[in-house]
Amino acid sequence: MLTNDRDIANAFNDYFASVSVCSNNHSPQVPSYSPVSLLTSIDISELDILAAIGKLKSNLSAGPDGLPPLLFKRVKLSIALPLTLAFRQLLLVSYVPEDWKSAIVTPVHKKGDSTSLRNYRPISITCVACKLLERVIVRKIYQHLTDNNILRSGQHGFVRGLSTMYY
Numbered sequence: 001m002l003t004n005d006r007d008i009a010n011a012f013n014d015y016f017a018s019v020s021v022c023s024n025n026h027s028p029q030v031p032s033y034s035p036v037s038l039l040t041s042i043d044i045s046e047l048d049i050l051a052a053i054g055k056l057k058s059n060l061s062a063g064p065d066g067l068p069p070l071l072f073k074r075v076k077l078s079i080a081l082p083l084t085l086a087f088r089q090l091l092l093v094s095y096v097p098e099d100w101k102s103a104i105v106t107p108v109h110k111k112g113d114s115t116s117l118r119n120y121r122p123i124s125i126t127c128v129a130c131k132l133l134e135r136v137i138v139r140k141i142y143q144h145l146t147d148n149n150i151l152r153s154g155q156h157g158f159v160r161g162l163s164t165m166y167y
Contacts (some may be wrong), residue, residue: 001115011117012120039140041091043140044091046084048140049132054073054076056073056128063125064099064102067127067129087136099127100127103125142160
């Protein structure tokens with residue numbers, strides 16, 4: 001039984017680290033195919049940013065930068081253009097700010113005995129600006145894949161409206 005906050009945090013850290021999988025830094029072999037169209041660049045517009053901000057959940061916590069989603073929602077019309085310009089520049093120079101590479105990891109109880117570390121899963125709270133850029137990029141990639149009929153019919157993971165779970 002742990003009562004000290006530091007001991008509890010260290011116990012979660014040790015447990016989550018023990019069940020995670022480290023990268024071997026090798027990408028899987030991809031079967032050869034003849035691409036219909038390559039996605040060579042991603043164009044970001046203010047409308048893309050506004051759409052991404054519109055999908056933010058207002059009640060979520062701020063990330064390591066301390067900026068909560070609600071702030072972005074309330075000032076979206078004022079920050080859409082600056083964010084668009086910043087995101088374009090970051091993509092142009094292939095740079096990710098250091099703050100965006102860190103997260104606040106929080107244990108969330110799944111079910112069962114709340115005193116067992118096994119009944120928790122880690123969630124990573126990242127910077128909202130990074131989430132916005134990720135959301136825009138994912139949408140652009142998905143749009144490219146669907147527009148060019150690149151996704152195979154058997155692809156279910158990470159595809160809207162499809163599931164990898166059996167019911």
